[in-house]
Structures are given as C-alpha cells and as structure tokens.
Amino acid sequence: MDVGTVLNTMRDPAGVPAPPLVFQVLAVVTWVFHIAFVFLTLGSGVLAVYAFYKREAGPFWEQLSLAMTKVAKVGVSLLIVLGVAPLLFTQVIYDPQWYTSNVLSAAWAIGFIFTLIVGYCLWFVFYEANHEGAKRYVGIYAVMSLVLFALDGLIMHVLTYQAIQPDKWMSWYAPGGIVDNSGTTLHAIEWPRYLFIMSLSAPAIGLYLLAYADYLSVRKDKTREYLEFSRNLGRKIAAGGGIISASLALWWQFDLPASTGLRSEPLGWAIPLGFAMLGWLASQRILRLHGYILLSLGAAMIALLAIWRELIRIAYLKPFGYVADAYKIHADLPSTVLFFSTILGVGGLVGGYYLTLLYRAGRVEGTYTASPGVSRLGSAAVAVLVVWIGVFFVYGVAIWLRNAFLA
Template sequence: MTAPIPRDIPLPLPAPEGFLEILLVVAFLVHIIFVHLMLGGSLFSLVCQIQGLKTPDYEKLAYRIMQTVTVNKSLAVVMGVAPLLIINTLYAPQFYASSALIGDMWMAVIPMVTLAFLLAYVHKFWWHQFTGIPELHIGIAALETLLFLFIPLIFMTNVNLMLFPEYWEEVKGFVSAMLLPNVLQRYLHFLSASILFTALFLVWWTGRKPFQEEVQFSELRMVTVRRFFYAFAFGASIFQILTGLLVMASLPTQGMGWSFILILTLGGAAALPALWWMWHNLTRAENLIDDHFNKIIISFACAAILMGIARHEYRKNALADHQSAIAEKTANYSAAVKEAGEQAKLAELTVPKASTPGEAAFNQNCSACHHATLATVGPALQEIKAIYAGNPAGIVNWTKAPGRKRLEGMSMPGFPQLSDDELEAISQYILNH
C-alpha cells in the first residue's frame, strides 16, 4: 500500500525541533491530566448521583464532585491549546490530512464541546432546582457525560489516523477511521486512565479537612466513601494493564523500535509498586487508606511521564519515512521553483526590447488580441492596415469609442487609460508594421 506524499510549505520551525518535541510531551501530559479529571469527575458525579437516590450522602458527594468538573474542563481546554499548536507545527501535512479526512466530525467538536460545557453548568448551578425531578437532572448529567466521553474519541481517531498515511486512501469518514487498528483499544486504555487518576484525586480530595467539615459525614461514612474511590482506582489499574497489553499487541509495526519498547516497559514497571501498595491498603484492615498514598502518586506519575515519552517515540518512528518523503518532495519542488525563476529571468533578459514607444504600448495593451497575420480575438494587423491605410486618426477614434464590427466577433473594450499621444504612437506602429 502506497502512502500519499503531500508537499509541505517550506517554512522554518519557530524553535529547534528537539525543543518542540520536549515541549509537546510536557504540554500534552499537563493537558491530559485535566482531561482525565474532567471526564472521570463527570462519570463519578453521575454514579454518585444515581447512588444518591438510595443514599442521600452520595447526592451531597455528587454535588461536590461536579464543582470540580467545571474547573477541570476549563483547564483541560486552555492546556490543550499548546499541544494542538505544536503537533500542527511538527506534523502539519499529516495532521491536516487526517483532520480533512474526518472533517465533518472534526468540525463538530466545537458545537459538541459548547453543548457539553453548557450542560455541565446547568448540572452544577441548577442542582437545587432539580430536587423534585431527579430523573431529569440525572438525564442532563448522563448527556453531559456521554459528550465528554465521545469528544476524546474524535481526537484519538484523528491522531491515530495521522500516524498511518497508508490508510488515508481507504478512509471514508469518521466511522471508517475509528475502526482502524488500535483506535478502540487506545480509547479503552484512555478511559481506564481517566477513572484511575480521578479516583486517586478523589481519595485525596475527600480526605482533606475542609471537605470533611463541609459535608459533615460521619467518620465511618467518610472511610466508606474513600474506600469506594480507592477500589475504583485499583480496578482501573488492573484494566489499564489489560488494555495496555491489547494496545501493544495491536500497534502497527512501523512505529516500533527498541527505544520505544524500552521506554514503554519502564513505564509499565514504574506502575507495579503502586498496584502492590494499593492492594496492601485495600486488603489489610489495619492499614489506613493514606498509607503509601504519596508513593502511589509518585509511582503513577513516573509511569505517566514514561508513557508520554513512549507515545511520542512511537509517533516519531511511525512517521519518519513519511516525513522524509515529504521533505524530499518539498526540496525537489523548491529546486524546481528556483530553476523556473532563473529561466524566467533569463528569458526576460533575452526578449528584444521594443524599438519605439508605439511598439511598447502596442505590446502592453493590444498584442493579446491582435496578431500580425492571424485573426485571433480581434482582426490581424494586416486587416487593420488595409482598412485604415493612410488614416491613423481612424484607429485613434475607433480605439476611443470601440464597438463590434462583425456579429461573430467580440466587442472591443475601451482603453481610457491611454493618452492621445500613446494612441497616435500605436496607430503609427500598426500602419508601419
């Protein structure tokens, strides 16, 4: 399968490529943290709100979680600008092509994000107005959550399609791009990461003294709530491992490399101690939930950083040949443009200059329609000479007020920009040519 090779615009990068690559990894990691917290917070708020139909304490918890969602979604959008701009800078031909191939859905991101944000605000700020109609309130939360779930799938489909130009000719819109190898596996991996990081965030957040004073849960209820989130975090960690193996097994080989495999392995290994500490806390009643918590966060943070680096390494490997082919095509195009420019300059130097002002004015204003011997748009110069022999004033008067002499011919345009002297020079040139 031959990958389409577009030609790039030969513009210099605004900074060294290596610096932009580091900046891309850092900016993406910062952005994805808030995306995880936005999506996971929306999911947990919905789950707790449903649980609150039976246990009112969970309704109060859902309301507090929803307050974090509107903050995190704003940060997710703001922090997403940098990685989007950098990836457009480093991989402009590929990202432009993939965006165009799923253009309808890609453009739909803006109205979907707008609607999701409006629903999030309705869900949060009208919370107490929906006391008597919880079904409607939960329905709004569910629609908001579905949008938050779907929007990242569009981004993931686009970025995945960008990596594999050999599939571009096969893609017929968003659905066919989404069904390409690796997209759905990567999405499940992303979703489990959102649940994991948000659950750990909520374990910390609900353990703060200001939160405990605000919600006024009993000590037993507070432990139950925190263990509820802790259990979600542990389950999501296991799911992360399983989906990570699926992603690894389904990755196309062109992005593979020893450096990628090494970094990915180190990232997986960095998360293993966190799993042990979490299991230790969940299964041993004598252990407090906060035991090893800081170490768990550090372990997962190291894993996330290494995974982010591995992600970029795979992208760089996958597009290396395509980038090289684009660079070669662009260089050939630039050389052809330079050669054409040089030939045009040479041709300009070799064109004989007009010997009289009349010839120069004729070449500039009349030669496009009047050939010396052939009738083209207008009559040939031979025919004009025969009509106006010895009558240069006739040519001047006709040019000042032209019309159509033959039904099959075009009406001649006027030339008000020409002076009488120029018209006289042109008529003399025609009659003496």
C-alpha cells in the same frame, strides 16, 4: 511521488523558530496537563452521576455527587485551555500529518467543537439541577454530556491515529479511485488505544479521591466519616481501575504492528505494569501513602504515557523518512526568549499565585485571609503582568517601526 516526499514537501516553508526538539518536548509535556484534566473530568463526571443515583444509600453519596459535579465543571474548562498548547506544538512540527488528518475527517473535526459546547452546556444544566432532593431524571443531562465528551475523546483519537498513517490517506481520500471530500468518515480507530487512554479516568479519580480526603482532613466542617468514605471509595476505584487499565494497555501493546519494533520496547511494557502497581499501592491500608504522593506517582505515569505516544508516532513515521528533528530552522531568538520568559514569569508567578491561593483557600472554612507571603505573590503576579504587556507592545512597535522605516 512517494509518500515521504509528499510529507516533507507539505512542511511549512517558513520553518520553525527554534530547534524542533524544543517543540517536540513541549508537545509531550503540555499534553500531560491536558490529558490529566481529561481524566479528572471524565472520572469525576462518571462518579458524580453514579453517586447521584446512589443518593438513597446514604448522605455521603449526595455530598460526593455535589462535590464531583463541581470538579467536572472546572475540569472541562481546564482540559480545553490546556489542550490548546499541545495542539499548537503538534501543528508546528507535525503540520502535514495533523492538517491532512483533520481535512480527511473535517465534518468530525468541526463537529468536535459543537459537541463539546453542547456537552459542556448539558453539564451545567446538571450542575444547576443537582441539589438536595433533585428529581432523578436530571441525571440524564449528565449522562448525555459524558457521552458527548467520550465522543470528543474518540474524535481526538481518530485525528491523532489517522495522522500517523500517511500510506492510507489516498485510499481514504479517494476510495476505489472516487474522491470523497465529504469529511464525514472516521477512517481509523484503534480501540485498545482509545479505551486504554479513556479508562485511565478510573484510576485517576481513585487517586484524586485519596488526595481529596487528605487535603480536606484539616477542615472541621468535613466529617471524619465522610473523608473515610471518600478514601475507601478512592482505594477501591484506584485498585479496580488500575487492573482494568493495565489489561487494556497490554491489549494495546499486542495490537501495535510488529513491523514497527514497538512491541519490544521496554517502555511499552512498563506502562501496564506501572498502572497495575499504582492501583495496588493505592489499595494498601497498612502501607498507607499520602494521597499527594499517590497523585504524583499517577502524574509520573501519565508522563510515561505521553513519551510513549511520541515514540509510537516517531516509529510510525520513520519508514516514510519523516523526522520532526529535520524541520528547517529559521532561528528567531527574541521570540523564543519572549516565549520562555512568558512561561517562567507569567506562568510561574501568575499561575503559582492562583494555585497557592486556591490550595490555601480550599483548606479553610468561611472567609480566607491571605498571608503576607501570598499577598506579596499576588502583587508580584500583577507586576509581572504589567511588565509582560509592556514588553509585548514595545517589541511589537519596535518591529513595526523597523519594518516601516528601516527595511
């Protein structure tokens, strides 16, 4: 049996409830949110530690270290929550690849969860210990935490990269004909890809600092000097980080197998160019773009990267005759409608309410009082949740009754 037949046979016979393209687009879009918070967490985490050890150089470093420690603390929880969505979509249309890859490195796939838990706990220890006059040794908790997060990124990368090389699976599963089902090996690492993606944490935190300075500019308790300090640092990190990331992206571009034809795709070259230009734009003092604009451009670049990753996956799997779009469809309109209306209704109103609230509350000192518009948004968010829970149960009970009495 050839690899392509194996891949297509391993697909879920239940098929998918809507056109596979829907899941493909959702996988790409939701990954953007996941990886954006990976970048924010790693960037703010490294900066928090760096600033922690630089505290003697001036009071702003301490202030920055405390702020970045909090950013990373929140960032980890968001990157985890936002990682679930692309994970589900990948599993729906690339299930043969994803599960095989996970089984081949099962010990690492399981270890991923424990290292993430330990890493996050260590970050909380640092968060608790990082206050004025904190002992220098507490920084080690943060360093250990970041090393574990970097390892988690590596595991994610390996699982993704092994998944797109089905022709090598047998040699990994049974090297030299002897079965190794320990799952303790990370079989394939593409260093340029891993290092490039992880390196984007640097330009990301640079851009974040620029937006941070603009965001806080209305707060009287944040001095102009501190905000200028953050802005200058942001400029430097974004510019330096942009160059480093662009160089790593070029390395990745040359590392792609010539047989896939990916090296001649313009998008692959637009990525290093885009990051270099973004770093340059961020470093400009005369042509000073607002931090939010720069942050939005950064998000657009991440979206290009997400599309590029998907094109790479398609190109790697094409020779085996595996096309996501060819998945069997068992259309299920009600669940598809429920899904999208949940995204729009609950995601839009509840998510929109939280975001508006957080954005506005962070811009005032002391107690924040919601404006009538925000209060109405809050009531609408609660209402939509009640409706959603109602629909969820009514739908479930209706299906149960139909199956029990009418089937």
